[in-house]
Amino acid sequence: MLVRWLLAAIHLLAFGLALASILRRTRGLRRCTSTEALPQIFSADNGWGISAVLLIVTGAVRAFGGFEKGADYYLHEPLFHVKMGALVLILLLEIAPMMALLRWRLAVRRGDVPDLTGAPKYASIGVWQTVLLVVMVFAATGMARGVGIGMFGD
Template sequence: MSTLFAFLHHVCAFTLVSAVAIEFALIRGELTLSSARRLQVTDMVLGIAAGALLVIGLLRVFFFEKGADYYWHSHAFITKFSIFIVIGLLSIIPTVEFLSWRKAIGEGQVPAISAKKLHLVTAVIHGELLSIVFILLFAAIMARGGWV
């Protein structure tokens, strides 16, 4: 069972990384009706992957791996988990923006986004990408039993 949950954890993580990369590519280009729709769908996939990753990860912590005591006493795990939570909360910013486009997209119009809002959404997506690098670093440290 532990192997299955490890596999599911990795599938969700790779899906999340792929979705962030797609958002990164789409937000850098000209906003069109097609790219706006793709951003909405990609953001939904990202949210589902993040939610599943969190649930599966916590199931692994409490039921399938070394035990909660091990993880909650690991500075590397706490740092990794904290980064995941903080960036997850920040990712609400692009999600709210993309959801606000529903009416315009439904009417076949390109959504309007101010330069300031676009900059903020882009900065959050860049932060998501950067946070992935740090999460991977702390996961490697944790897996090797370091920084306890």
């Protein structure tokens, strides 16, 4: 019981960290016109990455590690599919910003000035990731309250 509670608490806190981090990174990218903005963007990006790892690990352990309702329940729960679909979209959308931020970090380490022209595009991607993260929260809370059961033709 204690492990289930701790996993759930960490999972929920990771959603909070994810939301704060992606909003902070998006705001930084939206305002990014020089390398002065990069430390804040890199810090927010670190939080976004940490939250992603926490969400994926605690979610997988909860769903498939025997701590919650079990894999059979989740795999037959429509809102779980909505949540996982949103996660997959977030991860796919993350490829371009992640690669750019890696290039920017390397350029800064070498003492070069990175090409920041893609920052507005990556900020727009962050907005969509934020929306999808909120979708994940609604799907998760719906599952926790049995909303999806019977609602989608089950």
